[in-house]
Every structure is written in structure tokens, then in C-alpha cells.
Amino acid sequence: MKSVDISLKTGLLEIVLAPGNNFKMSDLRKRIRENGFRPMEASVTARGEFSGPRFQVSGTNESYDVAKSHPKAEGPAELTFDVR
Amino acid sequence: MRKHLLVVVLAVGAVAGCKRQQATTPTPPDKTPAVAGEIGSRMPDFTLKDLDGHEISSNNLRSSVVVIDFWATWCKPCEKEMPGYQRLVDRYGSRGFNVIGLKLDTRKDLQDARAFATKIGVRYPLAIATDDLKAKFGGINALPTAMIYDRLGFLRAKSMGFEREEVIERAIKPLL
Numbered sequence: 073m074k075s076v077d078i079s080l081k082t083g084l085l086e087i088v089l090a091p092g093n094n095f096k097m098s099d100l101r102k103r104i105r106e107n108g109f110r111p112m113e114a115s116v117t118a119r120g121e122f123s124g125p126r127f128q129v130s131g132t133n134e135s136y137d138v139a140k141s142h143p144k145a146e147g148p149a150e151l152t153f154d155v156r
Numbered sequence: 157m158r159k160h161l162l163v164v165v166l167a168v169g170a171v172a173g174c175k176r177q178q179a180t181t182p183t184p185p186d187k188t189p190a191v192a193g194e195i196g197s198r199m200p201d202f203t204l205k206d207l208d209g210h211e212i213s214s215n216n217l218r219s220s221v222v223v224i225d226f227w228a229t230w231c232k233p234c235e236k237e238m239p240g241y242q243r244l245v246d247r248y249g250s251r252g253f254n255v256i257g258l259k260l261d262t263r264k265d266l267q268d269a270r271a272f273a274t275k276i277g278v279r280y281p282l283a284i285a286t287d288d289l290k291a292k293f294g295g296i297n298a299l300p301t302a303m304i305y306d307r308l309g310f311l312r313a314k315s316m317g318f319e320r321e322e323v324i325e326r327a328i329k330p331l332l
Contacts, residue, residue: 082264139316
């Protein structure tokens, strides 16, 4: 993990991950709940590659459905998407 | 009562450089009506006000080459990409090239949208993308999403994720 910034005033937790991390969104949500917070929607900015509609985050086992169709994946992409 | 926490995760840096994800080589659209947001579809009809109160209408854009760029203030790749669009407008605006930035407001902005635009040097029109408008473009699931329309109003290329200026330039030049 590169940095963590939390603001209780705005209710925003910003985490910057280092390359090669083993981050799992499910683990983070669990930790947040364990600490008495209710995790809301998450916005993820990541590099990865499309495989059909799924976006596979590079260097992790995390993948997300971010597109209804994405037929022409051509290498790494960097994008922001919501995770619920 | 439990406190709520909004999570922002930045997991970039794992791969050096970025390439386009979905940008097609411009080809003439076939005669089959395409689904909204798919290559070959027509630019949907819309009229809206930009952040400065000026009207933007799809009718006034149809004789131009237009990039419709969906963005948000919390989207880091958008922040990186948008100055490139401004440079393309500066370079090709006189030849009928326009960019319209449609801002998602699905969550609270981290900073004022106009201040954000000023900070990154963007002067092309920016407006709010309502749910209805996003649906007209086929739905927006990730940012940035850019759609390139030709002078006839057909969608000729689409990209999802950060795109380099020269890639967009290569896509728009044959259409100008």
C-alpha cells in the first residue's frame, strides 16, 4: 500500500496501492465493517486489461464487470469505475 | 448508528504506459441501425446547458466532428486525458472539431467542476450528464469514456479508459 487518506468529515477513504499489490475489495470492505463503519460505494481507478466485459486489474486477481460489451480490447487500459 | 465510508482506491502503476482499449479504425457505418453507444449508431438528440449556462444542442453539432467525453472530477485518468482534448480543439477547432465534456454527478464532487476545468486548462464546453442523457449514449460504466462522431452524426470510434492525445488525433483526422 502506497498511501491511505481518510476523512471522517467527508466520509472518504482514499487508498493508493503500490504496483504488485494483492489488494482485494472484499477484504477492505470486511475491515471497514470490523472497524464500525458501513462501506458505501467504491470508486476504483486501476490499470488492467479487458476480457470481454470484464476488466482484469493488472497484478491482482481482481476483475470487475465494467462494460456491457468491449469487443476490441487492445492492451492495458487505465480507467475509473464504481464498485458496489 | 454506523458511519458510512466512501472508498476510493487507486491501483495504477502496475503497468507502464497505456494503450487504447476500444478505438476502432474509422469505417463507414453499414445500413443496420446500431444500438445506442455502439459503433455506427447516431448521435442521440439532446439539448442541455453547459456549466456557464450556454445551450448545447446535438442539432448544432451534426455538421462537426465531435468527441463526447464522459468525465468526473474524481476520475484521475480523466484529469490526465482532458488537456489533450483541449489541445486538439485548439489545433482542429477551425476545421470543425468540437469536444463536449459530460460530467457524471453520481457522487459528490471533490472540487468545483469549473475550478477543476480551469486548473487543467480545459475551455471546451462542459455540462452535466443526467441519467437520461447517459442512457441515450448507451449507458456509461467507466470513466473516461469518449465517443467520436463524424460530420453525419455517426459514432465512428469509442474508447473506454485513458487515451493518449495522438491516438484520438489519428482517429479524428480522417473525419475532418
